[in-house]
Amino acid sequence: MITVDFTLFPVGPGNRVLDLGCGGGRHAFEVYRRGADVVAFDQNENDLADVATMFAAMRAEGEAPAGTEAETVKGDALDMPFDDGMFDRVIAAEIFEHIPHDTLGMKELYRVLKPGGIAAVTVPSWLPERVCWALSEDYHTNEGGHIRIYTRAELEAKLKATGFQIGPHHHAHALHAPYWWIKCAVGTDNNDHPLAKAYHKLLVWDMMEAPAVTRVSERLLNPVIGKSVVVYLRKPLDTEREREFDGRSTRADAAPGATIRDTV
Incomplete structure (x- = not known):
């Protein structure tokens, strides 16, 4: 990254x-x-x-x-x-x-x-x-x-x-900010929480595939979050x-x- x-x-x-x-x-x-x-x-x-x-x-x-x-x-x-x-x-x-x-x-x-x-x-x-x-x-x-x-x-x-x-x-x-908010809410060491696992899967998919939907979304969100x-x-x-x-x-x-x- x-x-x-x-x-x-x-x-x-x-x-x-x-x-x-x-x-x-x-x-x-x-x-x-x-x-x-x-x-x-x-x-x-x-x-x-x-x-x-x-x-x-x-x-x-x-x-x-x-x-x-x-x-x-x-x-x-x-x-x-x-x-x-x-x-x-x-x-x-x-x-x-x-x-x-x-x-x-x-x-x-x-x-x-x-x-x-x-x-x-x-x-x-x-x-x-x-x-x-x-x-x-x-x-x-x-x-x-x-x-x-x-x-x-x-x-x-x-x-x-x-x-x-x-x-x-x-x-x-910007797409990584919500992941850390989730981690902070459920426990920073709680990697097995379903919400944290699901969002992490999304981030891995984004990094591996770089689909247009996430790339455009992040570019628009970067100035804010x-x-x-x-x-x-x-x-x-x-x-x-x-x-x-x-x-x-x-x-x-x-x-x-x-x-x-x-x-x-």
Whole structure:
């Protein structure tokens, strides 16, 4: 399940990409398929082992262009073992809602991104997340769970204060919001509840078959109940640090389908 829109976040040969807090590796795998060099970074050794296994399988099956590199690195998002400006692109999907010192994590993201490089940051959307918190205490009090709910304005303000130029945004995965509401209502660990099982079956069918009815429905619902919000960012070049970026310059178009263009 890909959250980042790669038409807004172009990656390909010659790009070095960090998947920060990669989890199961969903975005790292897509980056690898597109021919960019990718580092999957996380603190969970089990997840990283699974991601490394998949990288090896993709190489064996020729799913990534020859010469493209993919590796896993274990570490702390607040103190990453990378040089300044090491990456052309950074993806941070659904991690900042877990981090107590989120602004420190944003500063680390900014540090390792090359001037002129672009980043994609995703967090749970305010409304679907608020419903989940209201329905279930377990949802947000379990170890390693979500510790805050962002509005998009708050997220963008923190990223802008870090130094990023704010570009386009969109919402994603509207069909997944009701599933989590059901889970929160019947018990987050109650996977055998008939309603939860039925809705999960619907989601699997949607992901496997991508039928028009669900794809169109989700596209229409995303602005209202999209489970995730995605913000695209750019780290200014040194000569541009005093220029205001509003997503409508020649380097980034805030209209739907626009791309943040960089100079790397």
